[in-house]
Each structure stands twice: as C-alpha cells, then as structure tokens.
Amino acid sequence: NRQKPVWRCWSCGESGDWIDFLEKTKGYDFSQALHELASAAGVETTPHNKERYEAYVRKADILEAAQEYFIYELHDKQPGTHPVLEYLLGRGYELDEMFDMELGAYTDRRALEKLLQDKGYTQKEIRESGLLGQGFGEDYQLTLLWRDAAGRAIGMVGRAIMPEDELKTKGLPKYKYSFGFQKDQGLIGFSSVRGSEQIVLLEGVLDALYLNSKGFKSVAVGGTTLSTAQLQMLE
Numbered sequence: 001n002r003q004k005p006v007w008r009c010w011s012c013g014e015s016g017d018w019i020d021f022l023e024k025t026k027g028y029d030f031s032q033a034l035h036e037l038a039s040a041a042g043v044e045t046t047p048h049n050k051e052r053y054e055a056y057v058r059k060a061d062i063l064e065a066a067q068e069y070f071i072y073e074l075h076d077k078q079p080g081t082h083p084v085l086e087y088l089l090g091r092g093y094e095l096d097e098m099f100d101m102e103l104g105a106y107t108d109r110r111a112l113e114k115l116l117q118d119k120g121y122t123q124k125e126i127r128e129s130g131l132l133g134q135g136f137g138e139d140y141q142l143t144l145l146w147r148d149a150a151g152r153a154i155g156m157v158g159r160a161i162m163p164e165d166e167l168k169t170k171g172l173p174k175y176k177y178s179f180g181f182q183k184d185q186g187l188i189g190f191s192s193v194r195g196s197e198q199i200v201l202l203e204g205v206l207d208a209l210y211l212n213s214k215g216f217k218s219v220a221v222g223g224t225t226l227s228t229a230q231l232q233m234l235e
Contacts, residue, residue, distance in 0.1 A: 004232075006150045008194050015151035015191060019053070030054065056152075062121055062129040063145060063153035063178075069115055070104025070143045083107075084141050087161040093210075100213035101206070104143040106136060106158065130178030131156060140176045144205060146183055146222075149233045151191040155181025157205060157222070175205075175222065184227035187234075188220040199234065 001007060008015035016024075022033035030050065038045045075098070077085050084105035088098055106112070109132060116126050126132065140158025148154045156178040160167055167174065177183060189208040193199050200218040202208045208220035221230060 004149065006194070008151070010195070013191075015194070017150040017152075020150070058121075058125060059129055060152040060154065062116060062125060062131070063156055065116060065119055065121075066106075066112060066129070066131055066156065067102070067104050067143060067145050067153070069112065070106050071099070071102060073107065074103060074105035075099060077105075084161055087142065097210065097213050101209040102144065103209070106141050106143045109137045112137070128180070129156075130180050133176070133179045135172075135176050136178070139170070139172055144188070144209065146177075146181065146186050146188055147191055148186045149190070149229075151194075154186050155183060157188075159206070183222055185229050187230055188222060190219050190233060193217040193219055201234075 005018045006015065007018065007021045018037055019030065019033045022028045022036060023030070026033075028036070030053075034045055034050060034053075074082070074084055075095070082105060084107070085098075088103065093101075112131065113126060117123070136156070136158050139162070140160050142159035142161055144157050144159070145153045146155040146157055158176040158178075160172060160174055160176075162170075188205040189212050192212050196217040198217065200208075200211060200216055202211075202218060202220045203222070203224060205220045205222050208218040211218040219234070226234075
C-alpha cells in the first residue's frame with residue numbers, strides 16, 4: 001500500500017508493516033529499514049523510536065505465541081474432556097470451524113508462563129503483555145486475538161463460557177480484554193478482509209470470525225461505535 005504503512009501477500013496471506021517488509025524482502029535489520037523509510041519521509045530517527053517499536057512488536061509476538069498455544073490446547077482435546085470445547089460444540093460450532101476461527105482455550109496460567117519463559121520472554125514482558133490479568137484462564141477461558149492495521153496482535157480477548165445467569169450473579173461482563181489493550185485501535189477479522197471491496201461490519205466478535213470462516217469478509221468492533229482509527233483501517 002503506497003498510502004498506508006501496510007502490506008499483504010495474496011499468495012501466502014502473510015502481512016505486516018513497511019519495516020517488516022524491508023526486513024523480509026531486502027534482508028535489512030531494523031535500523032537499516034527504519035533509516036531508509038525515515039530518509040524517504042524526511043524524518044529524523046531517534047533511539048526512542050526504535051525502542052518503542054521493538055517493544056510493540058515484542059508484545060505482539062508474545063500474544064501470538066500464547067494464542068498458538070491456546071489453539072493447540074483446544075484442538076488437542078477430545079469432545080467431552082474440555083470445558084471450552086464443550087461450550088463451543090454446545091453452541092453448534094464444528095471442529096473445523098473452531099480452527100478456521102483461530103479460537104483458543106486458556107485454562108492453565110502456570111503452563112502459559114512456563115511456555116513463554118522457555119521461549120525467552122522475561123517475567124516483566126509476560127506481565128506487561130496483559131495475559132496474566134485477573135480472570136484470564138479462570139472466568140475467561142475462550143480466547144481470540146485482536147489485530148492492528150498491519151495484522152499484528154495488539155490484545156487478547158477472553159470470552160466467559162459460564163451461563164448468562166451465572167455471569168449476572170457474579171457481576172461479570174461477557175468479554176474481558178488484556179490489560180493495556182485499546183480495542184478501538186484495531187478490528188477483529190481485519191487480516192482476512194484487507195483489499196476486499198465489500199465488508200460485513202458487525203458488533204459480535206465470534207460472529208465476524210464465523211462468517212470469515214464461511215467466506216464472508218467480515219470484521220467486528222466489539223461494541224456499537226467506530227473510532228477514527230477503525231474507520232481509517234476500513235478505508
């Protein structure tokens with residue numbers, strides 16, 4: 001895209017921002033890619049720019065690693081052996097639909113911490129990812145990722161699987177978002193619709209992922225309003 005800093009490969013589906021593009025196509029490291037883009041734009045770079053960007057990407061990588069593990073956890077179970085799987089089957093979802101929707105199951109916080117530590121993430125990075133927030137892996141066990149315009153994960157969404165009356169008794173909302181996540185900076189399902197001439201816009205996040213799995217290009221805002229950033233993404 002020559003107007004916005006994003007790209008997508010229509011063959012393999014991979015996407016990212018312009019820095020990522022230069023790293024992949026020209027073999028640049030981050031500093032070289034940032035310098036080339038800054039020179040073209042007439043902007044002076046600073047160490048702070050690099051640190052902020054790298055922290056942003058690092059957090060996205062943690063969220064991706066966590067959701068990859070959650071997806072494995074969900075699809076590694078047999079029907080009748082896992083509460084999240086039973087909840088989804090009870091709602092009428094087929095196993096292949098769950099996989100296409102990239103849904104995951106978060107049920108063991110200690111196992112997640114160990115996994116991320118084994119991948120080289122520090123305790124500080126894991127804590128700041130928001131994945132250990134109150135309720136995650138306990139009241140909120142069904143998971144999905146929220147992405148930005150470049151297709152990077154910016155937050156984890158947890159869906160409660162308990163009955164509506166139990167939610168009301170506990171005074172809990174249906175969805176929980178990872179700490180520090182600004183959902184108005186992205187859209188659910190956006191990675192699969194970039195370049196489409198027609199998009200179905202929904203409130204419900206599971207609805208958008210389900211329609212995408214059936215070939216209907218759809219995104220969800222998780223609410224009833226659209227932010228300027230979301231409008232720009234759709235534009």
